[in-house]
Every structure is written in C-alpha cells, then in structure tokens.
Amino acid sequence: MSSEVSILLSLAIPLTGALLIALTGRWPNVRETITLLTAVALMLTVWQLFPEVMDGARPAVSLGQMMPGISIAFKVEPLGMLFAALASMLWLVNSVYSIGYMRGNGEKHQTRFYVCFAIALSATMGVAFAENLLTLFLCYEILTLSTYPLVSHKGDPATIRSARTYLGILLGTSIGLFLPAIIWTYQISGTLDFTVGGILTGKMSGPAVGLLLGLFAFGIGKAALMPVHRWLPAAMVAPTPVSALLHAVAVVKAGVFTVTKVIVYIFGVDFLFGQPSSSWLIPTACFTIIAASIVALHQINLKRMLAYSTISQLSYIVLAAAVLKPLAEIGAALHMVSHAFGKITLFFAAGAIYVASKKTELNQLRGIGHRMPWTMTAFTIGAISMIGVPPTAGFVSKWYILGGALQGQHYLVVFTLIASTVLNAAYFLPILYRAWLSKETDPNKLKHGEAPWPMLLALVTTATLTLAFFVYNQPVIDLESQLVGRSK
C-alpha cells in the first residue's frame, strides 16, 4: 500500500465505519463489531506510516483546489504523525471502553453516538495530516460540529445549555478570530502551506505579529487558553467516553496541536523569537496553568475537576511551544502524549466509578479504592502522571519542558511549572487519600464492585501505557527531534 493511499484511507476508514454503523444500528452486536474493526483498521493504517516518516519521508496527497491557489491537501510530518498515531490508538481502547460504558449505563441513541464518534475521528485525522491552514480549518470545524451531538447526547435542558456554550465558544472563536487570522496570513504571505521555518519571515514585523499570534492563540478555542476555556467544563455533560477520548485527547489536542503547528510552521520559531510583540503568550499560558489549577482545587464534581486540570495541562503544551527552544518543542510533543495517556486513564476511571456506583462527586469517593481496586489503581497512576512524578509519563514531558525553559532562561516558566506541580498535588492527593485510606460513610450503602470488564480492560491498558511511556519514549523523541531540525 503506498503512503498516499494510506493517508486517504485514514480519512476514509472512519467515514466508511460511520456509514456502516448507521446501517447496522438495529443489531447492536454487529454495530459494535464494526466500530472495533474500524478502529483496528484505522490504527494499522496510521501506524504503518510511522517508520516512513521516521526515516524522513513526508508523504503527501492533494484532493484538488478549493479556491484558486489553495488546495485541500494532506501531508504527514512528525507532529501530525504523532497526533494521528496517538488518537487512532486511543480510539481503539476507547471503543472497548465505550461499549462497556454505553451498555452498562443503558444509554439511548447509541447508534448516533458511534456514528458521530467515527466522524469526529475522521476529522481528527484530517487535522493531523492537513498540509495547509485551510484544510486544517475545514477539518477543525467538522470536528467541532460532529462532537456537538455527542455533547448534547442526553438532551435535557441543562445539557442543551451546556452544549450551546460548547458550540457557541468553539464556532464563535474559530469564525470570529481564527478565520480572519488565516485570511490575514494568506494576504501577507500568499500561501497557507505549513513550511519548515515558517512563511511569515520578512513579511511582517512589529506589533502586528503579536496581534496575529493573538488571533491564532485565542481563535483556536480548542486549546482552551483562558478566557476561551469555558467550553471544556461545559462539555463534561457528555457521556464519559466522549470526555475521555474527545475532551482529553482528540479535540483538545487538536487545539494545542494547531497552536504548535502555527508557531512552528507558520510563524517559524526563529522568526517569532525575534519579535518582542509576541512575548505575551508565555505569561498568558502561565496564568492559565495556575488559574485553572486553582479553580480545579475548588471543584466538587470529579469530571469538572478533571476538565479544569485539562485546561491547565493544555497550557503546558502551549507554553512549551511558546518557549521557542528545541528542548521545549520536543517537550510539547511529549506532553501531548503523556497527558493523553494520563488524562484518558483518569476519565476512564471516573466513568467506571459512575457506571458501577453512580457516584460523581468528590466527597462520595471515600473508601472506594477497596471496592474498585483496579479502577483506583489506574486512577492513582493517572494522577501521579498529572503531578509529574516518576515512574510515569508526566515526568518525562515535564523534564523536557523544564529543560527548554532553563535553556531559554525563562524563570517565570520554571516557577509556574513548580507552582503548578504543587497545585496538582494539592487537588489529586486528597482524592487518593480519601479513596484508599478513608472509611466509607455512605448511609445507604450500595453494594457494588468493579465496572464491566471492557471498561477495566481499557483503563488498565491506558494506565500501563502511562507507566510504559516513562521507560519507552525514545521513538517519540527521535521523531520529534526532526520537528526542530535535528537528525537522529
């Protein structure tokens, strides 16, 4: 199979899957088999591109012109390869989990759920492989729209309100800020292709650079930089598999991925480094990290707390990209992976707790570790990774980001990283303490054990990945070294 075909297939497989799922909706077992098969096929297709990209190849394919001079085109580069590989792998794990969750919970409209999920994954692949900003924008919007039915899944008035916030902020920022930024870029540079070294060098200077960066950073609402973060807590009304894959991995990573790509391939690291007007991004990201952590401290609902933790962790990636040092850029890529593993584990655990015991609030979790040992062990690993303690994935990426910050002598960044570690510990450790060491005080004791086995399988897998990434991360580092122009 040639790599051009692989790129097209990785877009087409989830779409075909969506169609088949819609057609087989009447037979749940067939439908779920198709979901799993689609996920396996997608993962294999995406992963077999990996060795080639690692060797320096950049396979590309174009689908024709959308407007004069701008094509719908796809090209695989290191960062996109990593994102696609990550999302396709976790989709498979998440599909196993979804089946357990949706059945265990007796949810309605399951066919619609799986169809929209598959479409969202196709859009995610499109975002990952887009060769130019316009193609990326197209897929970015499809991703927003295809996740709206997932967020509004429950359909009660509170959910509709939250879904409105979700769609309003994401569409509003993308059309109101992101789109003009893209058009502005096109007018200045005459191209929108992602190019090594950027496309704006020598074409603009002064405060305009800072303004354009602002339009991008806030226009890409999926990166959840404050103050455009409100959609993420709102999205927590969705069923937990959606929160786990989309609002901890695919959608939010699409946001920070786009920000990183804009910084690396549109502005260019060297160009941006020489523009003082762009320096506001680092303090803004630092503020988001600290502020979101403090808000997370005050949450009483588990999923909302995780959402604020995600907002904070996403800004790590924006921050790492904005430090503009090679080590930090690698750190940004690593953190995409490590946060994905850790946070999906945490959401999986939250969903497992909900299915087994219908508990959603933090103060209900006393002693739950003894009832659900597997789940809470995985939760513990995820939490430790969020704090950044070895032997977990979170440590590796934090190490690199810290290294980049010291390289660039950004002491504000160093301070923020330390402060945020303390805050992360402050909101995760009490939960662990409560779950393992407190006694159950629930008056009407519900006898429950672990969640259904597919859910356990999924969360044990991702927890294992979180641990494994601590020791086995060299391929990712090698791949992303190419991003900053170093050969392996």
Added chain:
Amino acid sequence: MDSVHLPALQVVVPLLTAPIVAVLRDARLSWLAAVVTSVMTFVVSVYIVQHVLAGAVLSYQMGGWAAPYGIELRVDSLNALMLLVVSGASTLALLAGRQSLTLQIGEERLPLFMAAWLLALAGLVGILVSGDAFNIFVFMEISSLASYILISGGPDRRALPSVFKYLIAGTLGATFYLIGVGMVYMMTGTLNIADMEARLAGVGDTNVVFVAAGFITIGLALKAAIYPMHAWMPNAYTFAPNIVTAFIAACSTKVALYVLLRMDFFVFQKNLVDHESQFTYLLMPLALLGIVFGSVAAVFERNIKRILAFSSVAQIGYILLGASLISVSGFTAAVLHLFNHALAKSALFLAVAAMGLYFARLRLQVLRGAGRKMPWTFAAFVVAGLSLIGVPGTAGFVSKWALISAALESNLVVPLLVLILGSSLLAIVYIGRIVEHLWFGDATDKAVQIGEAPSWMLAMVWLAVAANIWFGLDSSLPMALAQQSAIDLLRQLP
C-alpha cells in the same frame, strides 16, 4: 447548438410556454409542463455559461436590427452566472414542489398558477439577458406582476396585505427606474446600455444625469430590498406559498441587485464625476446597517420563514458591501455571494417547504420536535444553515473568505471585519435557535404524528444541499465568472 440564438431562447422558451400552460386543465400536467420548460431554460443557461466561460460575450440582435437602434440581448460573465442562479432555483423549486403546490394552491388553480410562475421566470431571465435599459423595465414589470400573483396565491390570507405592500414598493421602484432611464434617454438619445455608457461621457457632469443616476439607484435599491427599503420583503416571503418563497428568495432581489450593479458600475461609474462617493457615503453605510439590522432582527423573530427573510436583508448587505468597496476583490466577493447565498437560501427554503407539508404555520413553537420526526429534512436544513453561517466546506464559506479578503484590502479594515464577523456570529445564534427548537424541543401534538417528507422532495432538497457542498469544495466555476466580471468592471473604472 448554434450559440447565436441562446440569449433569445432563454426568454422565449418560458414566455411562449406560459400561455399554453394557462389553458391546460390538468393540474399534474401543468406542473409537468412547467418543470419541462424550466429544465429547458436551465439547460440553455448551462450552454450560455459554457460559451461565456470560453471567453465569449453573446450578443443577439432582435429581428436582425443592429444595436443601438434595434433591441440587443447581451450576456457576459456577470449575467451568465445570474442566469444559472435564476433558472436553477426555479427548476429545483418546481421539481421539489408538486405536493407542496397542490396542497397550498389547489388542483383547480394550479395551471394558471404555473403560467404565472413561468411568466415570472421569463421576466427575471429577460431582465438578465437584456442589453437595453428600457427592455429591462418591461421585463421587470412582467416578473413583478407575475410574482404578485405567486405570492398572493397561497392559503394564508395575510399574504394579501403584504403583497399590496410589495406592489406599492415594487411600482415605486420600477417608476423611479423608468424616470431615471427617461432622463438618461433625454440626454443621450439611446436606450442601449453599451451605447449609453459611451454617450454619457460628454454629458456626465450635468444635473440631469446626476438626478437620473439617483432615481435609478434608489428605485433599484427599493426593488432589491436594501436596508432601509426592505420593509415589503419579510412579510412577502413569509406569507407566500412555501415553494414560491424558495424560488423568489433565491433570485428576485438578486436580479434587482444585478441591474443596480450593471447600471452603477458599467454605465455611471466611468462617466459621472465623483460617482464613488455614492458608494462610500450612501450604499456602504446602508449595507453595513442592513447587515447589523437584518442579523439582529433575525435573532428575535419567531417564525422560521421570517428569520430567514431577515437573514436575507443581512446577506443583501454583504453583497452590496462587497460591491461598494469598488475593487476587483470586492466586486468578486459580491458576485460570488450573489451566487452562494442563492444556493444556501434555496436549500433552506426548500427544507422549510418540506416541513410546510405538515405544518400550516411555521412558528418555532409549533415546529418543536419536528426535526426528530423528519431527520433527513432536518439534516439538510442544518447543512444549508452552516452554509449561511459560512462554515468551511460549504459555499457560504467561499464568499465569506472573499469578502473578508476584500475588506482586509480596504482602508476600513477593523470596522468592516467586526461587522462581517459579528454578523456571522449572529447567524450562528439564529440558526442555532432553530436547530434547538426543531431537534430538542418537546414534540407538540401535531409533531408527534408526522413522518419524513416524500422521498422525491427530499432528494431535491438534498440536491440543493449537495450544490452547497460542491461549490464549497470546488469554487472554480462561480469564481471564474465572478473574477471575469470584476475584471470587466475594472476596465470601466477611470
């Protein structure tokens, strides 16, 4: 086919079939005859577009009398694109509309109604192909009178006062236009547009010509429903039979806009001293006000057709805004939006017409939960709505892109961007409101009983939606014609 006769055929086909259809007695047959005629008109438009894309300007001398003495029909890239819009919208609406028309018009009146439809179509394409200012007036009257019949033909009696309002406004507009044309004739002795342009050069600074230009612009602005001269339009759209709205909303105001652009750019722009100020100080502010007012009003409306009608006020503002930037990119954006907005609105109104099969009144309250019962119609509405908002992958995105690009080149970047983008955000709000009511609302007693629209109608609605997506992903056809007409315009600029 011999390309020489194409412009004449374009008008003659519907004009001559109309009386034949009028004497038919069978409702179904009359509908079929109208469909066939409309399809033929569309095919002629496609041929014309092919020739124009190859670089030709089609000119036809009626009766063999040479212009400027005889009557000339003239088609270049600007009106070729418009011909495609008008005949396409008519064809789609007719194809989709048999059940809806039978329901709202009634079997016994359908033949006469179809005749009026074909007259309206003939009038509109007639305006487009005419190369003669007076003939434009004649065809304008034909299309207007026929549209009054179409709009008032429905079961809703409130259509009568609204069509009366439309009649007054339309007659005023046409009269103003005629006064203007008469004055220009007085000064130049010609009615042929190309000739007029050449002869105005000598008298361009006289008061008579200034006044004439004023009459023509205001008269056409009234017909095009440019804010604040739009008052006739929302009610006319709302109370017209649903299928008629799908036809009229896609093209009638746009044809008036076309004449406005043709007269102001191709005839006056070069010849009148300081004519730009009309755009800068009159039409652009009106366009901006229309964008804001139309979008805000749409947010507060409660009837789905009125929401879309007020959205049209805003969209007409976009078109006018693009044109009043007086640049190649601005004019390209305006023409593109003429085309793309017609695509979006005809798809939207066709979806609404499908819902109208089950609901006599189209208030959001009544339609609650209807989307769940007719998911395919609803999905079509949503995709067309996205095109209206300007989401990438749809036709609306292409023209929004062109318009923002043009605004970035102008000297009013910030206010224009704020208004264009702000109005897009309002579009999210009013389309979102409809979506929430239709999908999440508790189904009313009526909505519980209904099912999906007839499959043929659904196919036509989706054809319109597919056009929105097609021209969103590959905009080469409208882009080529729009750019060509903008370049023609540039040649006219001093």
